[in-house]
Amino acid sequence: MLVLSRRPGETLAIGDDIVVTVVSVSGNQIKIGITAPREVRVLRGEIYQGLREENRAAANVADSGRKLEDALKQFRGKTAEESNG
Amino acid sequence: MASSTAAAMAGALTALQPLNKEFVFPVGLLGFPDYQRYQLEPFEPGDGSESPFLLLSSVGQEVVFPLIHPLSLALDYHFPASPELLAILKAQSVKDLVPLLIVTVREKLQEITVNLQGPVILHPKTCLGAQLVLEDRPLRYPLLKPATA
Numbered sequence: 001m002l003v004l005s006r007r008p009g010e011t012l013a014i015g016d017d018i019v020v021t022v023v024s025v026s027g028n029q030i031k032i033g034i035t036a037p038r039e040v041r042v043l044r045g046e047i048y049q050g051l052r053e054e055n056r057a058a059a060n061v062a063d064s065g066r067k068l069e070d071a072l073k074q075f076r077g078k079t080a081e082e083s084n085g
Numbered sequence: 086m087a088s089s090t091a092a093a094m095a096g097a098l099t100a101l102q103p104l105n106k107e108f109v110f111p112v113g114l115l116g117f118p119d120y121q122r123y124q125l126e127p128f129e130p131g132d133g134s135e136s137p138f139l140l141l142s143s144v145g146q147e148v149v150f151p152l153i154h155p156l157s158l159a160l161d162y163h164f165p166a167s168p169e170l171l172a173i174l175k176a177q178s179v180k181d182l183v184p185l186l187i188v189t190v191r192e193k194l195q196e197i198t199v200n201l202q203g204p205v206i207l208h209p210k211t212c213l214g215a216q217l218v219l220e221d222r223p224l225r226y227p228l229l230k231p232a233t234a
Contacts, residue, residue: 039112
């Protein structure tokens with residue numbers, strides 16, 4: 001990993017299109033500004049990882065068709081209960 | 086109440102008709118940047134009945150995402166349309182867009198969840214799609230809520 005020291009107000013350029021600015025430092029919190037093309041997704045790391053794992057879990061289910069059918073039966077049961085109650 | 090929800094859902098899904106349609110995701114889905122072309126089709130149970138589930142399959146069938154419309158869960162699901170999202174989908178207004186939720190099928194039925202944090206947003210007119218990220222929404226919302234006591 002490349003490690004660089006920067007002061008508030010200074011920037012990093014990543015390629016031709018992305019600029020990262022250190023906006024301010026206060027205690028253990030750093031504010032960072034990012035300018036990037038709209039097709040480049042900028043997310044907090046933990047949000048990105050959570051969604052990536054959830055997508056993988058959703059896409060990688062063997063026999064998901066049968067499980068969806070089972071879920072559907074219960075789902076219908078639940079919907080029927082709600083409309084009766 | 087139930088019938089107005091059904092009517093709203095019919096309206097929302099009408100925008101997606103016909104359902105067997107190819108959508109291009111210019112930015113891909115998170116973790117799947119290499120897959121940009123997907124086929125949207127209804128999930129048809131073996132008994133031929135109708136189901137609220139849809140399948141979003143990459144064109145080579147390498148990945149398949151089960152989806153459900155929020156109204157099928159009686160969720161009043163709104164999302165902000167940033168200028169970036171509208172530009173990626175070549176949309177004029179959020180009204181043109183249809184949100185669908187990814188279903189994570191798990192071993193136990195009670196553990197099946199839908200992802201409210203990363204909805205799939207489709208623009209039926211341009212056949213473009215994107216996965217939106219809404220940080221403050223739950224990643225795992227139960228598909229089947231436990232019966233209330």
